[in-house]
Amino acid sequence: MNHKIAKFGGTSLANFEAMSRCADIVLSSQSTRIVVVSASSGVTNLLVSLSTGSLSATQRNDAIAKISGIQSAIATHLELSSQQLSLIDDLLEKVGDIATSIARLNVGEEQVRTQLTDQLLACGEQLSSTLFTQVLIERGVNAHWLDVRDVMRTSSDFGKATVCIDTVAQLASERMTPLLEKQVIVTQGFIGCDTQGNTTTLGRGGSDYSAALLGEATHCSQIDIWTDVTGIFTTDPRITAQAYALEEISFNEAAEMATFGAKVLHPSTLIPAMRCNIPVFVGSSRAPESGGTIVRNETESKPVYRAIALRREQTLLTVTSMDMLHAPGFLARVFTILAKYNLSVDLVTTSEVSVAITLDNTGSNSGGNSQISQVMLDELEEVCQVTIEKDLALVALIGNAIDTSYGVGTRLFATLHDVNVRMICQGASSHNLCFLVEERQATDVISRLHHAMFEQNARGVA
Structure with missing residues (x-):
C-alpha cells in the first residue's frame, strides 16, 4: 500500500485545540495511515525532573499534578471509554510509583536509575497517543492504538537504545502492515522494548527517528514531520528575522544541518529515509496551508549556500x-x-x-x-x-x-x-x-x- 507516516511533536499535541488541528491534517490525506506522536508539550520536561530523584515528595506530587492537568484538560473534550480512562489513571499512578522508586535509590545504583527513567519517560507518549487516538475516532477515523513496544525492538542500552532494524521490519510486517488498508495506526515515538520486555528509549528527540524507522519498516512513500515551524529555515529565525523557509533540501544537506545544531530534525531521522530513499516533509501543524520543506535525495537546485x-x-x-x-x-x-x-x-x-x-x-x-x-x-x-x-x-x-x-x-x-x-x-x-x-x-x-x-x-x- 502506498501510505504516508505523520509524526506530530509535543507542541502539536499541547492541548485539545492543537490535537484537533493534527486531526485535520490526518483527515486531509487519505494516504496517511500511521501516526507517530510525542508526549504533549511540557510533559517530558516534568518527567525528566521527576527522573532526577532530587525532588521532595511535595515537589513530586506537584509535578504529577501538572502532568495530570495537561492531559485532563484534553480529556474533558473527549468521550473516553472506561478502558481508556483506566489506562490513563494507571499511567499516572505508574508515574508516581516510579518517581518515588527513583527518589529512594542509593548512590551507585545508576543502572537501575537509568532503567526506571526509561519506564518513566515512556509514560508521556503513552498518554498522548491514547488521547489522540480518541480525537481521531470522534472525528470519524477508524483509528487503532498500537503499543510501539510490540514492534520497536532495541538493545538494552537504557537511555540510548540501539534499534534492531531487521527485527523491527519483521514485526512491523506482521503487526502493522495488515492493518493499514482499513485503519489508521496511532503509536508512540521515542520508546521501544528490549528482548526481555523492558521499556527502552531512543534518546530525547528520538520520536522523529521512530517515525523514520517505522516508515522504512512499512515501506512508506513519505514521512511527514509536523512541528511548530513552517519547514527548515536558512538559519535559526530567532537569530535573524530575515531567515526564510527552504522549499527543498537534499538528504546530505539536511544531515549536515541536523548534525551541526539545527533542531528541526533529529540527527538520526534521515538515516532510515536515506537508506530507502523516502522523502521527508517538514511543516507546521499550526499552519499546514503554508507548505514546508521537502527533503529528498536529489533537489532541483544545488546552491553553494x-x-x-x-x-x-x-x-x-x-x-x-x-x-x-x-x-x-x-x-x-x-x-x-x-x-x-x-x-x-x-x-x-x-x-x-x-x-x-x-x-x-x-x-x-x-x-x-x-x-x-x-x-x-x-x-x-x-x-x-x-x-x-x-x-x-x-x-x-x-x-x-x-x-x-x-x-x-x-x-x-x-x-x-x-x-x-x-x-x-x-x-x-x-x-x-x-x-x-x-x-x-x-x-x-x-x-x-x-x-x-x-x-x-x-x-x-x-
Whole structure:
C-alpha cells in the first residue's frame, strides 16, 4: 500500500485545540495511515525532573499534578471509554510509583536509575497517543492504538537504545502492515522494548527517528514531520528575522544541518529515509496551508549556500607534542585515550606538532557540562601538553560543492574580518565549511553571514 507516516511533536499535541488541528491534517490525506506522536508539550520536561530523584515528595506530587492537568484538560473534550480512562489513571499512578522508586535509590545504583527513567519517560507518549487516538475516532477515523513496544525492538542500552532494524521490519510486517488498508495506526515515538520486555528509549528527540524507522519498516512513500515551524529555515529565525523557509533540501544537506545544531530534525531521522530513499516533509501543524520543506535525495537546485547552522557550548581541546614531528602513532595514542573515555570528536585539524579537536557539550549525555574529566586529562598529559578552551560556538555554512567553489573563503573572511576564528575545517565534506568563534559573538556572526551569503546573494543561489 502506498501510505504516508505523520509524526506530530509535543507542541502539536499541547492541548485539545492543537490535537484537533493534527486531526485535520490526518483527515486531509487519505494516504496517511500511521501516526507517530510525542508526549504533549511540557510533559517530558516534568518527567525528566521527576527522573532526577532530587525532588521532595511535595515537589513530586506537584509535578504529577501538572502532568495530570495537561492531559485532563484534553480529556474533558473527549468521550473516553472506561478502558481508556483506566489506562490513563494507571499511567499516572505508574508515574508516581516510579518517581518515588527513583527518589529512594542509593548512590551507585545508576543502572537501575537509568532503567526506571526509561519506564518513566515512556509514560508521556503513552498518554498522548491514547488521547489522540480518541480525537481521531470522534472525528470519524477508524483509528487503532498500537503499543510501539510490540514492534520497536532495541538493545538494552537504557537511555540510548540501539534499534534492531531487521527485527523491527519483521514485526512491523506482521503487526502493522495488515492493518493499514482499513485503519489508521496511532503509536508512540521515542520508546521501544528490549528482548526481555523492558521499556527502552531512543534518546530525547528520538520520536522523529521512530517515525523514520517505522516508515522504512512499512515501506512508506513519505514521512511527514509536523512541528511548530513552517519547514527548515536558512538559519535559526530567532537569530535573524530575515531567515526564510527552504522549499527543498537534499538528504546530505539536511544531515549536515541536523548534525551541526539545527533542531528541526533529529540527527538520526534521515538515516532510515536515506537508506530507502523516502522523502521527508517538514511543516507546521499550526499552519499546514503554508507548505514546508521537502527533503529528498536529489533537489532541483544545488546552491553553494543553502543554510547556516549553529551549535553552542563547544570545547576546543588542543594537544601538542614535539614527539609528533615525523613520528608515526602519536595520533593513534591520543584518540585511543579519547575513545577510552567515550568522547565523541567532531572537528579535527592538525599541524606538525599539534592536534586541535572540538567536543560538543550539548548532547543528551553531557548535560551541558564539559566531557573532559580530570582522570582523562591526566592520562593525556602523560603524552602531550593539553590546552582547553571553552565558551565557544560552532558555525557551519552548508551547501553544495563548497570545497571546490571559488570565493567561499574570500566572502566568509571578508564578512568576519574583525572576528577571531579559532578553528576552521573545510574539505572533509563538500557540503559544509565549519569554524569556531567565541560564544558571545555567535549571534552576530550568524546574522552577518546570513546577510552576506543569502540576503545579498539572490536567496542562496551562488
